[in-house]
Amino acid sequence: xxxxxxQIDSLVKQYTRDTQVLTVLDRLSLNVEDGDxxxxxxxxxxxxxxxxxxxxxxxxxxxxxxxVGDAEVSKMSxxxxxxxxxxxxxxxxxxxxxxxxxxxxxxxxxxxxxxNLNRARRRKQVELALSxxxxxxxxxxxxxxxxxxxxxxxxxxxxxxxDPKLLVADEPTGDLDAKSxxxxxxxxxxxxxxxxxxxxxxxxxxxxxxxxxxxxHLDKGVLKEDVHAEKGKAVGxxxxxxxxxx
Amino acid sequence: MKFFPYVFKSLFRKKTRSLLTLGxxxxxxxxxxxxxxxxxxxERQPTGQGMFRLVTRHKVSLSNWIPEAYRARIQQLGGIExxxxxxxxxxxxxxxxxxxxxxxxxxxxxxxxxxxxxxxxVQGSAADWIQDRSGxxxxxxxxxxxxxxxxxxxxxxxDIYPVNLELTIRAVYTADNASALFFNWAxxxxxxPRVKGRIGTFYIRAKDAEAVARLPKQIDEMFDNTDAxxxxxxxxxxxxxxxxxxxxxxxxxTGISTAIVFVILLIAANTMSMAARERLNxxxxxxxxxxxxxxxxxxxxxxxxxxxxxxxxxGLGLFALGFPGFKAALMNSPMAGMAAGMRIFPSVLAAGFGxxxxxxxxxxxxxxxxxxxxxxxxxxRQVG
Numbered sequence: 091x092x093x094x095x096x097q098i099d100s101l102v103k104q105y106t107r108d109t110q111v112l113t114v115l116d117r118l119s120l121n122v123e124d125g126d127x128x129x130x131x132x133x134x135x136x137x138x139x140x141x142x143x144x145x146x147x148x149x150x151x152x153x154x155x156x157x158v159g160d161a162e163v164s165k166m167s168x169x170x171x172x173x174x175x176x177x178x179x180x181x182x183x184x185x186x187x188x189x190x191x192x193x194x195x196x197x198x199x200x201x202x203x204x205x206n207l208n209r210a211r212r213r214k215q216v217e218l219a220l221s222x223x224x225x226x227x228x229x230x231x232x233x234x235x236x237x238x239x240x241x242x243x244x245x246x247x248x249x250x251x252x253d254p255k256l257l258v259a260d261e262p263t264g265d266l267d268a269k270s271x272x273x274x275x276x277x278x279x280x281x282x283x284x285x286x287x288x289x290x291x292x293x294x295x296x297x298x299x300x301x302x303x304x305x306x307h308l309d310k311g312v313l314k315e316d317v318h319a320e321k322g323k324a325v326g327x328x329x330x331x332x333x334x335x336x
Numbered sequence: 337m338k339f340f341p342y343v344f345k346s347l348f349r350k351k352t353r354s355l356l357t358l359g360x361x362x363x364x365x366x367x368x369x370x371x372x373x374x375x376x377x378x379e380r381q382p383t384g385q386g387m388f389r390l391v392t393r394h395k396v397s398l399s400n401w402i403p404e405a406y407r408a409r410i411q412q413l414g415g416i417e418x419x420x421x422x423x424x425x426x427x428x429x430x431x432x433x434x435x436x437x438x439x440x441x442x443x444x445x446x447x448x449x450x451x452x453x454x455x456x457x458v459q460g461s462a463a464d465w466i467q468d469r470s471g472x473x474x475x476x477x478x479x480x481x482x483x484x485x486x487x488x489x490x491x492x493x494x495d496i497y498p499v500n501l502e503l504t505i506r507a508v509y510t511a512d513n514a515s516a517l518f519f520n521w522a523x524x525x526x527x528x529p530r531v532k533g534r535i536g537t538f539y540i541r542a543k544d545a546e547a548v549a550r551l552p553k554q555i556d557e558m559f560d561n562t563d564a565x566x567x568x569x570x571x572x573x574x575x576x577x578x579x580x581x582x583x584x585x586x587x588x589x590t591g592i593s594t595a596i597v598f599v600i601l602l603i604a605a606n607t608m609s610m611a612a613r614e615r616l617n618x619x620x621x622x623x624x625x626x627x628x629x630x631x632x633x634x635x636x637x638x639x640x641x642x643x644x645x646x647x648x649x650x651g652l653g654l655f656a657l658g659f660p661g662f663k664a665a666l667m668n669s670p671m672a673g674m675a676a677g678m679r680i681f682p683s684v685l686a687a688g689f690g691x692x693x694x695x696x697x698x699x700x701x702x703x704x705x706x707x708x709x710x711x712x713x714x715x716x717r718q719v720g
Contacts, residue, residue, distance in 0.1 A: 143712075143713055146624075148623075148624050148712040148713060148716075149711075149712070149713050168629070169628055169629075172623065172626050172627065172628045172629075173626060173628070174626075175624065175625070175626040176625060176626020176627075177626070181621075181624050181625065183621070183716075187617065187618070187621040187716075189342070189618055189621075190349070191345040191346060191348075191349045192341075192342065192345060196341060196342070196345075200342075200622070200625055201625045201626060203338045203339060203342075204625070204626050204627065204631075248625075
């Protein structure tokens, strides 16, 4: 059996407020296979986003171990993490988080500015990423000139511009109407199936979760359910997981 | 340079605020350049033979006369190239308004040209002036100001000396400060015999630096116990004495400039703090994408520096453009003498540029460090 892309072992994340210690993730262990599409579900405060941030290396665990590929993310220095993120992780946010003063092209180019690619090579990469998300004709548009769905597609283009192995998405359809949400999920499915991206997605939406191959349900920082789905059965499974959470 | 488009576009994301901040840098820098130019003009050391000029006057005040007979005794001290009497005539040209106020001195033409040897006659001739007892030598700046021509008559109505002088322009000179009118003091002495033998000041050209250092003390000691004790100093100290009548101008100008720099700093720092605070989410996103802290710090600092430099260049440009008009305005004022020596000093422009860089760096450093140090997860929680 191949080594999982993400290996999480006894992960603990605690926050301290005044004298109170709040445990957000409690000895959580989880593996994610290379090429998998995982939906993290659970009620608010269950630790989904914290887990996503820890996997993506933008937060540090209190204890435990996170291995992504060959990189032990939980032990890397801040500078090393920044470099690792720029090469290995693509981020998709709920509110798209595009830079408003930059065009779609410039937004997608942002992660590429950290590479050694020359201008022409960067342009190729940006154009390719924008064509994958179907916005090659909108590269000179500013975020304010795009619809929510289009903005999220630009954000996805930015996430895949450096061709990372892992995509993390935090409620990628949470701010979109149903139609745009469907389009984004279809795009993510395509990135997973066609471009072999491993995707970890936080969502509250059973419909969104149903597109994943696997549902991981968290509650109060503990893994409650971990369900591998067969295509076609996912909707019912996600609904069941969602129902069990409430 | 890869990040320049981002930095530049970020700078103008709030156009009104950025433009107001630019104005708040631009205008004070203009004022700083004006004051720096005044200061530099006041501080400027005479060059060439001017370095060796001394001025001897009455110890009590300039309004007291000293005997012309002191000349022979002073010359005995040695180390003197030449010396000329130099008497303020005052009087009125047209009227007493500030715009018609300019320096008018009675001198000994032949000697003056030796003492004041950086002056170069550019119209007429020194010989014509020397030969004509009622002739005058006028600075080219003054000629230009009044549109005078060679051979034109200029009438000065006396007040300190109750005599009207009808002078004919025989020579035009140019020098750093070419805003004075010189005439033969003998003209006044002939008209008013009672003033003969009494003069205002001696301008002395020493032979070398040793004489410059030695003569003031020797001259003043020589006349210390007379009815007309003297005060001898270098030309620069003499001129600065006028300025100091206004108080410690250098200190005042420096103080105002420092206060202005501090105010610009506060305004620019406020703008940069607001700009960084509004973009906490965006900065967190950049860091999520892998932007290192150092790059974030550099980008915010670069934005602050760019803002200050833009303001700086515009301020310096405005000063360079406005300088001729500013100088012309001063030439029509009692400060014409000083204004004539004013020019755009590279050192002042460099100082203005330095102020802009200083403001840009200092104003940006705190918000830049704050933005770079904030945790990514905290930043992402901020609503963009």
